[in-house]
Amino acid sequence: MTDLADIHWTKICEPGELPVGERREATLDNGQMVLVIRTPDLLRACPADCPHQDTPLLDEGLVDGNVLTCTAHYWQWNLETGEALEGAEMPLPLFPVRESEEGIFVGYAQA
């Protein structure tokens, strides 16, 4: 398990710039592209491209409640856990996310 002290945080946006139902792509400081999603219940970050065939989830991802569907081939994931649901053959990797009055941050483990 990664110790929080080993996580590098990248600022994605100012507080309030990602309202419920919105999502945005961002580039972490290590060059990795992520998609940050806010549902009524969750604030999550996952890879920007589908783990199946690298389709951009900003364009092809459909969020319904806490379920993300890639409409290219209808793989689905539980955004709360990253668990694979209908059709998906692998889980969705999730990145640590934190929000404060300083902004929304997505983290990754430093090598």
Ligand code: FES
């Ligand atoms: S590319 Fe997303 S499900 Fe196939």
